[in-house]
Amino acid sequence: MTTAIKNLPRDEIVMAGNGACGGCPATAALRIVGKAFGPNAICLMTPSCSVASIGLLPKSSFNYPILNICFAAAGSSAAGMEYALESLQKKGRLSGEKPLVFTWIGDGGTYDIGFQALSAAAERNDDFIHICYNNEAYSNTGVQRSGATPRFAATTTTPTGKQVEKKNMPLLMLDHHIPYLATASLANPGDFYDKLIKAKNSKGFRYIEILAPCYTGWKFAAEDMINISRKAVNCGAWLLFEAENGKIEFTNPTRKFVEGAASPESPAEYLSMQGRFSAALKGENRDQVINSMASQIADDLQSLRRYSAN
Amino acid sequence: MKKLFDTGCHVVAQAVKCADVDMVAAYPITPQTSVVEEIAALTESGEMNCRFLPVEGEHSAMAACVAAAAVGARAFTATSSQGLLYMHEVLHMASGCRFPLVMVNVNRAVFAPWTLWADHSDSLSQRDTGWLQLYCCSLQEVFNTILQAYYIAERVRIPVMVNMDGFILSHCRMIVNMPDQEIIDKFLQRQPNGWIANPANPSAYACVTGADLYPGFREELFNDTKNADKIIVEAASVYRDLTGFWDGDLIDTYRCDDADTFIVTIGSMAAEARLSIDLLREQGVKTGLIKIRSFRPFPAAALSAVLPDGARVMVLDRNYGLGTEGGIVFSELKASLFNRAAKIEIANQIMGIGGSDVNYQMMADAVTSAWDIRR
Numbered sequence: 001m002t003t004a005i006k007n008l009p010r011d012e013i014v015m016a017g018n019g020a021c022g023g024c025p026a027t028a029a030l031r032i033v034g035k036a037f038g039p040n041a042i043c044l045m046t047p048s049c050s051v052a053s054i055g056l057l058p059k060s061s062f063n064y065p066i067l068n069i070c071f072a073a074a075g076s077s078a079a080g081m082e083y084a085l086e087s088l089q090k091k092g093r094l095s096g097e098k099p100l101v102f103t104w105i106g107d108g109g110t111y112d113i114g115f116q117a118l119s120a121a122a123e124r125n126d127d128f129i130h131i132c133y134n135n136e137a138y139s140n141t142g143v144q145r146s147g148a149t150p151r152f153a154a155t156t157t158t159p160t161g162k163q164v165e166k167k168n169m170p171l172l173m174l175d176h177h178i179p180y181l182a183t184a185s186l187a188n189p190g191d192f193y194d195k196l197i198k199a200k201n202s203k204g205f206r207y208i209e210i211l212a213p214c215y216t217g218w219k220f221a222a223e224d225m226i227n228i229s230r231k232a233v234n235c236g237a238w239l240l241f242e243a244e245n246g247k248i249e250f251t252n253p254t255r256k257f258v259e260g261a262a263s264p265e266s267p268a269e270y271l272s273m274q275g276r277f278s279a280a281l282k283g284e285n286r287d288q289v290i291n292s293m294a295s296q297i298a299d300d301l302q303s304l305r306r307y308s309a310n
Numbered sequence: 311m312k313k314l315f316d317t318g319c320h321v322v323a324q325a326v327k328c329a330d331v332d333m334v335a336a337y338p339i340t341p342q343t344s345v346v347e348e349i350a351a352l353t354e355s356g357e358m359n360c361r362f363l364p365v366e367g368e369h370s371a372m373a374a375c376v377a378a379a380a381v382g383a384r385a386f387t388a389t390s391s392q393g394l395l396y397m398h399e400v401l402h403m404a405s406g407c408r409f410p411l412v413m414v415n416v417n418r419a420v421f422a423p424w425t426l427w428a429d430h431s432d433s434l435s436q437r438d439t440g441w442l443q444l445y446c447c448s449l450q451e452v453f454n455t456i457l458q459a460y461y462i463a464e465r466v467r468i469p470v471m472v473n474m475d476g477f478i479l480s481h482c483r484m485i486v487n488m489p490d491q492e493i494i495d496k497f498l499q500r501q502p503n504g505w506i507a508n509p510a511n512p513s514a515y516a517c518v519t520g521a522d523l524y525p526g527f528r529e530e531l532f533n534d535t536k537n538a539d540k541i542i543v544e545a546a547s548v549y550r551d552l553t554g555f556w557d558g559d560l561i562d563t564y565r566c567d568d569a570d571t572f573i574v575t576i577g578s579m580a581a582e583a584r585l586s587i588d589l590l591r592e593q594g595v596k597t598g599l600i601k602i603r604s605f606r607p608f609p610a611a612a613l614s615a616v617l618p619d620g621a622r623v624m625v626l627d628r629n630y631g632l633g634t635e636g637g638i639v640f641s642e643l644k645a646s647l648f649n650r651a652a653k654i655e656i657a658n659q660i661m662g663i664g665g666s667d668v669n670y671q672m673m674a675d676a677v678t679s680a681w682d683i684r685r
Binding site: 039057065070077096 | 333359363364366369370375382383399403510513514516517518523
């Protein structure tokens with residue numbers, strides 16, 4: 001059974017007075033991370049919205065020890081920290097239980113500039129949790145395209161809409177033979193929490209990615225952040241699953257789509273709710289764009305079926 | 311005291327082992343490669359109580375060391391040339407965070423064109439990263455300096471780069487005397503806990519700051535880097551008291567007492583240059599050698615104290631200071647002695663670029679031809 005939102009622990013890692021935009025999905029997701037991981041954890045962040053929202057030195061609005069590290073180096077920094085803690089523990093120089101090391105990184109630091117170091121850490125099966133909050137653009141610098149930006153989405157560096165598809169990062173990570181991987185949505189916080197707990201209780205390299213609909217970048221009303229998250233899942237633009245030792249288990253509603261028990265909603269409404277697609281949806285190309293999105297979703301589901309059969 | 315007869319790269323690994331390092335992250339690059347191989351072998355066999363992280367590049371190597379230092383571990387990496395250049399932004403982070411890291415850089419010329427042999431363009435191009443830079447001219451000095459580097463770094467909380475010339479030192483074998491481990495442990499007692507990223511005291515590090523606080527951080531680093539000279543001197547003196555070894559502190563001198571003519575150089579050239587001094591002395595030129603051991607901080611006062619009024623100084627540079635009058639050490643020395651410009655004559659010869667041969671005769675010739683000294 002998925003943990004109900006009302007049963008999540010009361011602990012708050014995100015404190016009042018942080019610098020995030022009102023309705024920021026990353027900050028909402030980080031709250032749930034704190035509830036799952038508890039106090040004995042160290043968080044590594046790369047320059048991003050989350051670092052910017054911590055507050056100005058020496059203040060901090062997140063109740064974790066946080067080290068802001070070089071942008072390209074989430075994987076290697078977390079690995080170095082974990083190796084060091086392990087070594088100090090072995091030498092008897094660590095007081096108390098070894099803390100959990102996790103990274104809290106945007107799609108830039110995961111899909112793009114941080115990909116090399118992350119891939120290497122996954123290949124070595126280093127013992128930490130990488131969490132990607134994917135807002136599908138470089139939001140912190142004012143919304144430029146990233147490797148996670150979907151096709152047709154306008155950003156400041158793809159003003160008329162991106163021409164190419166995003167990377168399939170979760171499957172790329174799965175191909176690193178890692179022990180645990182999950183995708184999550186803010187529309188299902190209990191499921192995100194359960195996946196974080198599962199990751200916390202596993203060893204080795206663990207990867208969790210949560211879709212973070214950024215209303216300033218995606219251009220929708222802030223109060224619709226959870227609605228957009230739900231729409232993304234219901235139309236299949238964001239697929240929910242987890243994989244333990246390479247074996248995929250789907251989370252509903254994605255499970256129903258994969259099994260053919262239900263069809264995803266048309267992405268038309270999901271796309272229309274977001275200003276970033278408005279240029280692509282204008283005029284005679286509208287149906288073509290929606291169909292193209294739907295057919296990409298069908299392809300992604302087909303890839304997942306192949307993975308789950310393996 | 312144990313005797314070791316091995317290559318420079320293996321001597322580095324032994325020094326790292328003796329320093330009781332907790333975590334090594336490194337990526338192989340010629341001519342540093344066998345440092346990595348030896349540390350991997352020593353950790354895997356259990357001979358060295360340390361974890362070795364085989365990263366996928368040098369940027370990651372330095373990033374791993376930085377994060378290890380954030381939990382109070384003693385970390386180490388070694389690199390060379392392009393690897394050092396690839397680390398560049400993380401070098402700034404390490405000094406900005408005041409992490410007491412130690413790195414060995416096996417000096418090698420830089421790309422392009424591609425070459426594998428020694429000069430100092432790699433480390434000297436990193437001179438403003440806030441790392442202290444020490445240069446060695448023998449394998450015994452390499453061993454001693456790695457231990458002293460931890461002593462220094464952990465007291466001033468500024469990272470230290472130990473430099474040794476590629477192949478000339480990294481691949482040649484020399485006898486090295488290793489002090490007993492108890493003596494080394496006494497020398498390198500752990501300093502108060504540097505575990506900053508600690509759940510017991512959650513706080514944010516290296517995060518955003520404005521023009522109100524940022525200048526203070528930089529000013530403090532500027533002052534502490536300059537004042538690190540005192541701890542470098544202390545490290546050399548405490549080490550001598552405990553082990554009997556002496557390689558100089560900020561500088562080392564040879565036959566300088568009555569000299570009016572001087573050779574100033576860094577790295578392995580400082581070993582060869584002793585022969586030049588002897589040769590020039592035989593020819594009646596009162597010559598002395600100043601080896602710059604600490605390039606950062608630059609030992610301006612120590613150098614000036616050795617040089618009398620009327621001194622003639624030949625700076626031998628194994629690098630080009632592109633867009634300047636000569637080599638980088640030459641420019642630094644000139645700037646530091648500017649107030650005595652009327653009383654000291656400074657000349658420069660660039661040699662040994664990309665591993666090209668340097669011998670004592672060439673260095674002596676540089677002196678005699680600069681001042682038209684007849685043989």
